[in-house]
Amino acid sequence: MGVAAEQAGEIGPPVKKGPLVKRQSAWTRATHWAWAISLFFLLVSGLQIFNAHPRLYIGQQSGFEFDNSVLSIGAVRKPDGSVGGVTTLMGQQFDTTGVLGYSGPPGREQVRAFPSWITMPSYQDLATGRVVHFFFGWILVTTMLIWFVASLLNGHLRRDIVPTGADMRKLPGDIADHARFQFRHGRHYNALQKLSYGMVLLILCPLMVLTGLTMSPGMDAAWPWLVDVFGGRQTARTIHFGVMVLLVLFFIVHVAMVVLSGPFNNLRSMITGKYRIDPEDRA
Structure with missing residues (x-):
């Protein structure tokens, strides 16, 4: 009898799954992967350029x-x-x-x-590094403009990126949940996600683009005020490098959160748009 009860206890009730919902639009998914590819090539080519004068x-x-x-x-x-x-x-x-x-x-x-395994090309070639860097830099700028317009029109910017007062009140709880590795799977981004994505998309990426333009002699001639805004071309280069470090740190944390909170569910969301939410988050 004890064995039967133990076996029954092992079986238990089935785990209840939440529904699949449409979480990411096609515009969000396409620009997400375009960003990922662009930022990768910008990183490895940028380190090649940095090596020319470290x-x-x-x-x-x-x-x-x-x-x-x-x-x-x-x-x-x-x-x-x-x-x-x-x-x-x-x-x-x-x-x-x-x-x-x-x-x-x-x-x-x-x-x-920087070592050869993290630069493009692996050998020292400033000219090729610049060509690759400028090419993917303009892809990044184009992707940013497409994302911004699409996010304004479909409400993604207002709904999922800009935090509200209610989000900020929930922020301490979200931080505590993440510190305990307790992740909630909701229909919309939580406060911590909104703050981090907003920082990257609305501050760091535009700052990366503007400081990059400041280092271009052609843009200095067209927009000389950029040099004054950033306190000189060398200061702009330093800020550009610092933003790169912050984006790399964000990428590391972002990938860690994707793995810890459910890699299959998160990847499905960014490939098909479908995301399985918690049962209690149906509303």
């Missing part, structure tokens, strides 16, 4: 005679005669041998800021 400055001018560098990645010869990578951030030096400054397979190490 220093960041604040201000309008740069060079050996100026002391306005905030970041540099290079190599030094150590007292024992070996070569090592060193990264200097705000005057503080860090040994980054094997990762930044000096890296590569044993016996074939190279002096280069």
